[in-house]
Amino acid sequence: MTSTSTLPGQAPPAAAASGTYTLTSRLARGGTFEDGEITTHLGAVRLGAITPGARAALHAFGEGDRDETAINALVVAHDGETGLLRWQMLRSRLEAAGLLEHAVTGPDGAPLARLVPVGRGATTLKPAPRGPVRLSRHALLSPAEGTLALRAPGSPLAVELGAGAAALLPLLTTWTEEVPAPLVRLLATAGALAPGGPGSDPQAEERGSVQWDPVDLAFHARTRVPASAPGYGGTYRHADRFGPEPVAAPAADGPRVTLPVPDLEAIAARDLTLTEAIEQRTSTRAHDPGSPLTLAQLAELLYRTVRIRGTFTGSDGQELADRPLPSGGAVHELEVYPLVTHCEGLEPGLYRYAPDRHELELVAAPGPATATLVKEARGGTMMEGDPQVVLLVAARFGRVMWKYETVAYPLILKHVGVLYQTVYLVATAMGLAVCGLGGGDTTAFAAATGRDPLLEGTVGELVLGSRPAEPTAEPSAESAAEPAAAGL
Known part of the structure; x- marks a missing residue:
């Protein structure tokens, strides 16, 4: 031709x-x-x-x-x-x-x-x-x-x-x-x-294209x-170059806080029903400064949502985990970093929750880098004061990308949504205030933790604290749309 x-x-x-x-x-x-x-x-x-x-x-x-x-x-x-x-x-x-x-x-x-x-x-x-x-x-x-x-x-x-x-x-x-x-x-x-062509009306473009x-x-x-895409799903395209990452991140050398283990039977006896928790769930953008979140409450929420209940080896040799929330392929790549401003029984700072040991590891003491993260969370929820705790949700990307091609990152985002709903329902059952954020800054997280953002970076954030005694009026729809990372 x-x-x-x-x-x-x-x-x-x-x-x-x-x-x-x-x-x-x-x-x-x-x-x-x-x-x-x-x-x-x-x-x-x-x-x-x-x-x-x-x-x-x-x-x-x-x-x-x-x-x-x-x-x-x-x-x-x-x-x-x-x-x-x-x-x-x-x-x-x-x-x-x-x-x-x-x-x-x-x-x-x-x-x-x-x-x-x-x-x-x-x-x-x-x-x-x-x-x-x-x-x-x-x-x-x-x-x-x-x-x-x-x-x-x-x-x-x-x-x-x-x-x-x-x-x-x-x-x-x-x-x-x-x-x-x-x-x-x-x-x-x-x-x-x-x-179209040069004479076509730009205003006539279909909404699906313009938006x-x-x-x-x-x-x-x-x-x-x-x-x-050339490959889709579990293709293991880099398995010949890299081995799978362990299900739990290695323990850090810094200070650790052993968390109390909650009594699940006692919790089950007093808990809301699932229907009650779903119907009462709401985003609360205010905390009670006179009665802050306690270490025991934070420990209970983490234990009920993201602890590792057990591990096993998959047919591909990858170490997998069982947690209270689901995960594609049972890879469970999400890590939770509590950024503590005011929590009774726990010093302020940025911690990592070790889901396999039910411990907190101190990652960074309060400083300019952690202050940036607190300020962003406060602005994202339009709170009058600093949130008592910000749960920074990070992903160890290699846990998913070792196996999955093309769908790896959207799979991570699905996991974040599952985690948000799980935290919302458990926090509601516990009578705590919770609000998920619609955006965040993984660069600020990298500055505070020293983590390589291509290996581990934030993919979600929630603010957590004690619920005020009196309901606080939610921001109007117009004002809630102003911040780039407005709460959900």
Whole structure:
């Protein structure tokens, strides 16, 4: 397949004299053809009986890029004109299965851009749209394989850009016709072009398109469209490089506080029913300074929500845990760091709860770094005074990412939601004040703890304290929307 295009008013890439651009194809990256079987990074496909011409064409595709004219000539040389139709039908099947990738070669013979499958989807080329085109505002660029890859959220395809194509990107930020038609075809096939045209009314854009931030949409689509990712679920893609992390973090060398173990039978006798706790649950943004939360109450809440009740080894060799709350794959990556400002029986400071030993480990004494975390929690809930305790919820990311691909981070966020509800219900049953936050600052957490934020970082926060004797009016809906991390 050969196509010609010239960039009006510009020199072609690589300062070539000609304006001819060629569309070529080859087996998907890393693909091989041998003994009637095509093998790519997505697996193997057996083709069965094929003609000598088709076999020669597939060997040629396995060696590198070929244009359609050369491939057709190769097929005809082996099978005659009658074999050409059978080859084209086979080629369509290969594209539908995502076994071929396509490239645009510039006038100098160097690849300008390449359409590659990065998930599981067809690479059948779409026609170039008529008239001006521009990039979708949701399309994102990222480094890949020594080049830049342009992707649309949810698409199983990416367009890898050479230097010449990358130089054309500024043109594509507005409606333009100054882009080679073969490159436009690659972009259209990858879903990276905006709908409509220069005369379309921006106000007429559908709500579903307008309301999504590009990064949010990319995250949502990648984790909820399995075909858009190379691997999905428990793939253990890094297991050959790293071993699994232990279910409980190693004990620290600093001071520890042994916590009292609550009597669960006595608690069960006096507790609210589940229905009562659910119906009474509310976010309380005030604490009773005259009767603060006690160490025994904090110990009971942690014991009832996040302690490790037992451990076991999974079939994959990973150490797993049983806790009062569920966790995907029983990995239980969440850690709780109580940031204490005013708790009877416990000195102020930042602690880590050791769920396997039911202890608190002092991580940091009060100081500027912990004060920043307290200030953020206070602002997020619009409390008049400092919260008595902030439960900083952190994730040891490797616990989940050792096993899961693509769904690892959204799985962590699901676990945070489960933890929030568990803490809310237990705190309600205990008569405590609790309020979950909608956002936080993992950078401030890293500064206070010294933890590597790529290994362990905060993914949630709740404020906890004694419930005031008299109900406190909740902020209005209008005022509650003001802080960036407003309480839930």
